[in-house]
Amino acid sequence: MFTILNGDNPFQRKIPYILLTNGGGVAEHDRCKKLSTQLGIPINPQQYCQAHTILKKFSNEYSDKNVLVMGGKLDAVRQVAQGYGYHKAYTTLDVLVWNPSVWPFHTLSDAEKATTQAVDFSKTPISAIFVYHDPRNWALDIQVACDVIQSEGIIGGPYVPLDKQKKPVDLIFCNPDLIWKADFDRPRIGQGGFKVAFQAVFKALTGAEYPHVQYGKPSTETYRYASEVLQGWIHTLYGPGNDAPHLYMVGDNPESDIAGANAAKWSSILVNTGVYDPTQGSPTHLPTHYAEDVEVAVKWAIEQHLCTQPNVKSVTTQFM
Amino acid sequence: MFTILNGDNPFQRKIPYILLTNGGGVAEHDRCKKLSTQLGIPINPQQYCQAHTILKKFSNEYSDKNVLVMGGKLDAVRQVAQGYGYHKAYTTLDVLVWNPSVWPFHTLSDAEKATTQAVDFSKTPISAIFVYHDPRNWALDIQVACDVIQSEGIIGGPYVPLDKQKKPVDLIFCNPDLIWKADFDRPRIGQGGFKVAFQAVFKALTGAEYPHVQYGKPSTETYRYASEVLQGWIHTLYGPGNDAPHLYMVGDNPESDIAGANAAKWSSILVNTGVYDPTQGSPTHLPTHYAEDVEVAVKWAIEQHLCTQPNVKSVTTQFM
DSSP: OHHHHTTOSTTOOOOOEEEEOSOOSSOHHHHHHHHHHHHTSOOOGGGEEOTTGGGGGGHHHHTTSOEEEEOSSTTHHHHHHHHHTOTTEEOHHHHHHHOGGGSTTOOOOHHHHHTOOOOOGGGOOOOEEEEOSOOSOHHHHHHHHHHHHHTTTOTTSOOOOGGGOSSOOEEEESOOOSEEOOSSSSOEEOHHHHHHHHHHHHHHHHSSOOOOEEOSTTOHHHHHHHHHHHHHHHHHHHOSOOOOOEEEEEESOIIIIIHHHHHTTOEEEEESSSSOOGGGOSOSSOOSEEESSHHHHHHHHHHHHHHHOTTSOEEEEEEO | OHHHHTTOSTTOOOOOEEEEOSOOSSOHHHHHHHHHHHHTSOOOGGGEEOTTGGGGGGHHHHTTSOEEEEOSSTTHHHHHHHHHTOTTEEOHHHHHHHOGGGSTTOOOOHHHHHTOOOOOGGGOOOOEEEEOSOOSOHHHHHHHHHHHHHTTTOTTSOOOOGGGOSSOOEEEESOOOSEEOOSSSSOEEOHHHHHHHHHHHHHHHHSSOOOOEEOSTTOHHHHHHHHHHHHHHHHHHHOSOOOOOEEEEEESOIIIIIHHHHHTTOEEEEESSSSOOGGGOSOSSOOSEEESSHHHHHHHHHHHHHHHOTTSOEEEEEEO
16 A cells, blocks of 8 residues: 555556554654554654644743643653653653652552652642543542642642633643554543543532643644645655645544544545444445545545546545 | 540440441451551441441342452452452452453553452453442553443443343442542542543443442441441440430531431531531531530530430440
8 A cells, every 4th residue: 555655556656645643652753663664664754643743833832831741651751742842741650759649549660760750849830731642540640630720730739710720721632532442352441531531520529621622633633733744744755835735534433534534624535444334334424435445545546636636746644 | 535435424334436437448357456556445347337348238149249349459359358258359450460451551560460360251240340449540440340331241242232231230339539638738539539530431432321329428328337337336235135326426527427427317516627627618518516526526425415315325426
């Protein structure tokens, strides 16, 4: 399929593409290195957009603000955040090292301790909470998020009613998926489940859910960002001066891939090899086109596009 | 205060009492041993009622059924359950050892592994889930609870719609407290928070919350059980033939201690030394009487009772 995109097609044209995923938890560079080996073709980090890649956009705004980053193994997402230019990114394990009584039901392991930074959170107002990936300790992360939000950023500080807060804490989730397909027979609860759990507990404590920003497929922000990434990649490949590309999304998940592509006015192609099962009836969101698998989808998009608009550079965006 | 109950009062009467708490996670025997040392007076396990002590009542029903027990450190609550006569009690760590892909975001530590039992859960239908104490891994426990309930007990088995299930899995929580007073400046999220999180995720997955049983203060079942425990203790102390005692509840928490006592038609005394703060206005549930602290409360109850009903054996039930 990648060889087709790389020019092995009847039009002998290279089709710029990116990979767009709701996964994450490691730096794009590291993930692409692994992917390139697995797929046997080079995948450039400029072609790769995971759930939290969009946070690069806001690195100026948060570069010197104290933020909490949640999810992933140990402090892996802190390293991702630092790579994006968030210089004061802290983890809930840092919070626990500072004051173990914040969450008395977890004792830090040596491996966890080794990743922590010494921070006095009583003097470190947190501006934002970014949920990069699935939190490993839901209870700790929900507790700390509730602490930070209720006290305007100072963990353990006096509570300030939400309607009286001068600088409410920003809360950003990167992947809305309630479930995802893992190795187990039945789908597993995803980061969307963590969000549901957090909001329910926060509501029980305060009476209301907390306003938040949601990125990841199918959010429009993520599709808009992905189209910028793709144009950047075209620019890298061919230099400036290219028209806005026509975009195709190939995906297996009607609720995220197809819904998002349709809302962003991309063409959408639904395949049968993942979440969507054609024997279970119509998908919840109708695609522009159906295809057996990704290869068939890519072939269809190329023919469709280059036969009807032979002079326009065409682009396929590919799901992960 | 305990010396007053033990006879050092103007009436020179021993007043039978029990301790009633929403805490738990260890066997009554062990907890009482520690308490006796801390308080400097012997506390008999027959006088001690924690959130999950009521589960002793149902040990015949579940003695040979497969049940999951959640909460507490490692397999401590399995040991409590076995002490109650639940012979086939399993933990979510057992589930993870059986199949690590059930929850891919947690790798068992050696200490955790050492507490596990080898069970083939694909052939072990679970009849009930008992949440004894605050789960240490919310995500794992919510995932496994959703798996068990949706598939009529077989983890990884096909889902059966709830209205078509022949033997729905019983779900029992032992402590409803949303928050509790720990060492940290602000109250911490309790087992009630775990229940809220579970039900929200379950609803997101299935469209409805799951019917469950709730024990612990202020549930009427727990107050009824506590009065049985107290009568048993009176029986132990004085032999058979005593009338039903008049019951006093001394507590600091209007929502649990006072609400439950009032609903059970016990006399209730609210003290100022814990959750309830008289400077914050009226309590959410009005007690029979207010007192500065537990000692004052106990003295008042003794005087009140023995002066008005000198021939009736009087009893104070004491919060923890």
